Amino acid sequence: MSDHRSESPRPEHAPGTPEQADPPGAAEARTPEPAQVQMSKPARSGTPEPAVPDERDTVPEPLKVPAHARAHPPRPPAPGGHTAERTPSELTRIRPAEPGVIPAATLWSVLATALLSALLLGEGIGPNLFVVAVPAALAAYFAARAAGRRLRPWTAVWAVGGLSLLIVPALRDAGWPVFLAVVSAVAVGSLALHGSRGWLGIFLGSLGLLASVAGSLGWGVHGVRDRMAGSRGRWGVAFRSTAAALVLLIVFGALFASADAAFADVLGSLIPDVSVSEGPWRLFLGAIGLVGALAAAYTAAAPVRWDALAVPPGPARGRLEWALPLIVLNLLFAVFLAIQLTVLLGGYGKVMAASGPSDQYAQYAREGFWQLLWATLLTLGVIALALRWAPRGGARDRTLVRAVLGTLCLLTLVVVASALRRMDLYVDAYGLTRLRISVAAVELWLGVVLALIMAAGVFGAKLLPRAVAASAALGVLAFGLVSPDALIAEQNVHRYRQGHSIDIQYLRGLSADAVPALDTLSEPLRSCALQEIQRTLRNSDTPWYATSWGEARARDILGDSDPGAPARNCRGVGSGDEESGRDGDSGGGGGDSYDPYDPY
Structure with missing residues (x-):
């Protein structure tokens, strides 16, 4: 039997009257398979229904959503009538899923970091900073292992580099190289946790620990709550045992210290002297250590993928439009360097004989150094923009880019050498200061960056961002180890x-x-x-x-x-012959006037 028997009888039309066609757009407004919808309504009697359709039949029934569509419901329209984006947002793509329950080893390492921070960091920075960093690194390691992350070569490089930078506070008393080393250690450690590769990923990855602070606090609180809910008895035993051990140590340690002065001296040098007035400061240092270690562990378990924020390349330029300005710049560099080589190597004695007093000698060397330092920095910016807009048509375009930019890098290396030579002449005349050694170190590092760019043009630029970051960390480490x-x-x-x-x-x-x-x-x-x-x-x-x-x-x-x-009286001591020790501002004889470039 046919399924059409269950249909309601259709209204009959008068002979000769054609059946009305559906108006345009009516087919889209109908529900799918209208015949099957009517089949679900059996006739109430054997007589035909009236020709006037029921009001309920004119209301379209809801669409039947397939099963695969129900699993992923459509997103609501965005404000303003536009449909929402189907692709995930940038933050959704770079932010991973929440990590699992915090491991017990991570919790104990975080607690040890907080306790050591409160006890050891109150009097200053030295070997104690390395001692505090070790449990923080262990907390990150345990969290990463629990999350299933593997130790990769560059992760090991960043981790060893970050811990090595903390050797500088243990060796040097000067505050400025110590500050550079500590900041660099935090940045390199953050890179070890994120594992970034590109330029933007390296930059944001070095600051990535700040983005994990808020999430790590909730992660730690939920982890402690879950573990205490399931093992209240064990936590109670651990707490009572620790309290009893501390009481015994305090009582018997005080007795032995009062009985023997030598033991008291040893005990006093080993145990930090914590007074009541230092309580808030110690609590603050402990909180800093706890938050820092917890953020490192959270980042190790669920790192932000900063490399997903890719910067699209700029529009490719034509060969002539791209190469002509750079070729002109190369010619300018070549002319300048030819004159510099003649002056600094061959004819410097004639220049000195013509310049006369030593203050003009210093002026010649000093002003030239700062201009050449800025020229090096601007050249790196020009190279970055040139690579962004470089022609990308094929092998001939790649050869053109390598030739033009390689020549520019090589000429800039000679500029770096000229700037360092000028600084050497200036230091020979008026001595070394903190500013002079700092800017000379920066100029030397810029030369290393240029050499790395030239190597990337030959061997490929895949490792260039990480190589530049590693060279900066090594430079800071070397700067601290040589003791400026x-x-x-x-x-x-x-x-x-x-x-x-x-x-x-x-x-x-x-x-x-x-x-x-x-x-x-x-x-x-x-x-x-x-x-x-x-x-x-x-x-x-x-x-x-x-x-x-x-x-x-x-x-x-x-x-x-x-x-x-x-x-007792050191006024006027230490200045004296034809030139001053610090550019003539020490009260000495007729030397150079005050140096505005060196206030330190």
Whole structure:
């Protein structure tokens, strides 16, 4: 039997009257398969229904949604009548899923980091910073292993580099290289947790720990709550055992310390002296350590994929439009460098004979260095823009890009060498200072970056972003290990022995790292140069874990002696011949005027 028997009888039309056609658009407004919809309504009687359709039949029934469509319902329209984006947002693409329950080993490592931060970081920074960083690194390692992440070669490189940078606070007393090393260690450690590769990923990945602070707090709270809910008995046992051990240590430690003075001294040097007035400061340091370790563990378990934020390349330019400005720039560089090589290598003596006084000699070297430093920085920007708009038609375009930019990099390397030569001439004339050694180090690193760009043009640019970041971290590490304050003191003492003047007022403001070199001066220069450093060391009672090796060595050299009479009146001491020790601003003879480029 046919299924049409269940249909309601259709209304009959008058003979000769054609059946009305559906108006345009009526087919789209109908529900799917109208005949089947009517089949579900059996006739009430055997007589035909009236020709006037029922009002219920005119209302379209809802569409039948297939099963595969029900699993992913459509998104609501966006405000303004536009449909919502079907592709995930940028934040959704880079943010991974929430990590699982925090591992117990991670919790204990975070707690150890917070406790060590509160106990060890209150008196200053030294070897204690490395001690605090070890449990924080273990917390990240345990979280990453629980999340199923594997240790990759570059992750190991960043992790070792970050911990190596923390050696600088343990060795050096000077605050400025220590600050650079600590900031670089945090950035490199963040790169180890994120594993970025591209330029934007390297930049954002070095700051990525800040984006994980809020999520890590909730992750840690939920993890502690879940674990305590399932093992209240074990946590109670651990708490009672720890409290009993602490009570026994305090009671018997106090008894033994009162019984033996030597034991009391050893115990006092090992245990931090925590007073009631330092309570808020200690709690703040503990909170910083807890949040930092928890953010590192959260990032290790669920890192943000910063590399997903790709920067699209710029529109490719034609060969002539792209190459002509760069070729003109190369010619300008070549002419300038030809003159520089003639002056600095062959005809520098004639220039000096014509310039006369030494202040013009310094002016020639000083001004040229700063202009060449800016020229190097601007050249790196030009190279970045040129690579963005470079022609990308085929092998001939690649050859053109490599030839033009390779020539520009090579000429810029000669500019770097010329700038460093000028700084060397300036230092020979007026001594080394913190600003001069800093900008010379930056110029040297820019030369390394240019060499890496040239190598990328030959071997490929896949590793270039990570290589540049690694070179910056290595530069900061090397800058701290060579001890810039010690180099400044050694160079100025050497110039003084060669018959030049020495600026004691500037050298006395250096850190304890400069003591070995300043200790070799004759009196009264020695006492005047070491007066401030020795007073600082005598008034400081920093414990062993916050004392750097440079400070400990200075204490051994100076001892507890008083500078005495030689240091009572140091006014005018340390300046004297035809030029001043610090560009003529020390009260010496007719030297160069105050140097606005070197306020330090």
